[in-house]
Amino acid sequence: MNYRFQFGVVWDNFPELLEGAWLTFQLGCFAFAGGALIGLFCATVKTYAPWPFRLLVDTYVVFITNTPALIQIYFLYFGLPEVGLRWSNEACLLIGLTLNAGAYLTLILRAGFLSVRVTEIEAGQTLGMSLIQQVRYIIVPHIAKSIYPALANFFIVVLVMGTSVGALIGVDELTGQAINLSTVNYRWLEYFTVVAAMYVVLTFIASIGLALLGRWAFRVKARIF
Amino acid sequence: MPHLAVSDVRAKYGALEVLKGISFEIQKGEIAALVGPSGSGKSTVLRALMGLTPITGGAVEIAGEAMNYSSAREVRAARDRMAIVFQQYNLFQNMTVMQNLTLAPLKIKKWDKAEVTSEARRLLGLVGLSDKADAYSDQLSGGQQQRVALARALALKPQILLLDEVTSALDPELVNEVLDAIRKLADEGMTMVIVSHEMAFVREVADKVVFMDNGQIIEAGTPAAIFDEPKTDRARDFFSKILRH
Numbered sequence: 502m503n504y505r506f507q508f509g510v511v512w513d514n515f516p517e518l519l520e521g522a523w524l525t526f527q528l529g530c531f532a533f534a535g536g537a538l539i540g541l542f543c544a545t546v547k548t549y550a551p552w553p554f555r556l557l558v559d560t561y562v563v564f565i566t567n568t569p570a571l572i573q574i575y576f577l578y579f580g581l582p583e584v585g586l587r588w589s590n591e592a593c594l595l596i597g598l599t600l601n602a603g604a605y606l607t608l609i610l611r612a613g614f615l616s617v618r619v620t621e622i623e624a625g626q627t628l629g630m631s632l633i634q635q636v637r638y639i640i641v642p643h644i645a646k647s648i649y650p651a652l653a654n655f656f657i658v659v660l661v662m663g664t665s666v667g668a669l670i671g672v673d674e675l676t677g678q679a680i681n682l683s684t685v686n687y688r689w690l691e692y693f694t695v696v697a698a699m700y701v702v703l704t705f706i707a708s709i710g711l712a713l714l715g716r717w718a719f720r721v722k723a724r725i726f
Numbered sequence: 727m728p729h730l731a732v733s734d735v736r737a738k739y740g741a742l743e744v745l746k747g748i749s750f751e752i753q754k755g756e757i758a759a760l761v762g763p764s765g766s767g768k769s770t771v772l773r774a775l776m777g778l779t780p781i782t783g784g785a786v787e788i789a790g791e792a793m794n795y796s797s798a799r800e801v802r803a804a805r806d807r808m809a810i811v812f813q814q815y816n817l818f819q820n821m822t823v824m825q826n827l828t829l830a831p832l833k834i835k836k837w838d839k840a841e842v843t844s845e846a847r848r849l850l851g852l853v854g855l856s857d858k859a860d861a862y863s864d865q866l867s868g869g870q871q872q873r874v875a876l877a878r879a880l881a882l883k884p885q886i887l888l889l890d891e892v893t894s895a896l897d898p899e900l901v902n903e904v905l906d907a908i909r910k911l912a913d914e915g916m917t918m919v920i921v922s923h924e925m926a927f928v929r930e931v932a933d934k935v936v937f938m939d940n941g942q943i944i945e946a947g948t949p950a951a952i953f954d955e956p957k958t959d960r961a962r963d964f965f966s967k968i969l970r971h
């Protein structure tokens with residue numbers, strides 16, 4: 502191999518990569534949080550609502566989970582201006598990722614709903630809880646604990662795989678930033694080696710954060726490795 | 727005026743009529759025990775009273791007030807007046823003992839926090855678990871969990887307490903600690919409807935025994951009358967089988 506790695510140029514532009522990483526982190530967190538809210542709502546509908554509402558949710562889930570995220574984001578990016586909506590690239594990406602995550606999280610959370618013991622729900626009902634109170638005080642804590650690993654994994658998927666799609670619609674998240682910079686000085690391998698390492702660090706930080714959150718909020722004995 | 731009056735209550739699971747017109751009443755401070763073979767509908771009576779199994783006919787009155795189970799709000803009105811303890815304790819796994827006790831009074835009833843907390847401590851003392859306030863349910867034995875469930879039900883200050891085979895899932899050596907807690911409640915004058923297979927206990931605490939079979943009441947009366955001189959063959963047969971040992 503004759504290639505000579507020259508990392509100097511990468512370090513010169515490292516602050517810009519850091520900016521990209523920060524945007525990636527924010528996008529990942531917001532898309533996951535928004536997706537979790539959508540997922541929670543849709544899973545509640547799927548479990549308790551009458552069939553027309555369930556059908557609506559199923560349609561959404563099937564449509565989203567059976568098409569690539571990139572295509573969904575392209576629809577927002579190219580389609581919305583045609584109906585008079587001019588959103589920024591970041592907004593298109595965030596909304597697209599959130600809707601995408603919402604569909605997957607509907608399926609993940611639905612499994613959690615089904616795993617709540619009926620008896621615990623009945624205990625809540627007889628204590629006078631409304632449906633929303635049951636979801637809030639019994640189902641959500643139970644789900645957070647019982648399907649914590651699936652949720653944490655999916656967060657990483659959104660954070661790493663989801664956000665990097667943004668590069669294709671000109672969002673300067675970590676991958677996008679790396680593409681921008683390497684087009685200037687052609688140090689592709691150097692940039693992407695560093696960026697790969699940054700993704701690992703980002704994921705690592707996110708995992709620690711999730712594990713701490715899980716331990717603190719839901720008594721999940723999560724391990725980082 | 728009876729504290730609880732159940733008259734001609736019916737319930738169905740699909741096409742199967744599991745309660746075929748149940749009627750009984752108890753006065754304030756009395757304890758009624760529902761006994762009978764498995765599948766006779768004892769637990770269903772309690773579930774119907776709590777609105778967990780829909781009532782398809784009949785009437786329920788609590789302290790002269792008619793309970794109507796036709797809407798979610800009406801069902802909640804019934805749940806305001808009664809509390810139930812289940813066979814499997816059904817504690818909230820993700821909460822401490824104290825949180826289990828205070829969740830409903832604080833978040834659902836919106837009662838005063840200081841009062842709720844001190845009442846919860848009193849109840850934990852009553853069931854002998856003052857030192858377990860901060861434990862989680864998976865750190866407790868079955869008997870301890872069931873006593874927490876008892877305290878949790880009482881934290882809502884129910885007018886009537888329903889106990890659904892509360893000792894059936896417990897190891898034999900843990901049964902007594904739960905029965906002791908129920909005895910204390912009886913001494914405090916709590917009105918209770920108990921479904922139980924602990925016949926010696928029923929004989930000791932119950933004012934009235936209701937023998938059920940196949941969704942119907944076969945016989946009802948004082949413990950002595952039902953256990954010692956059952957009038958029906960069905961009851962005689964049942965008690966001769968289970969009282970022998």
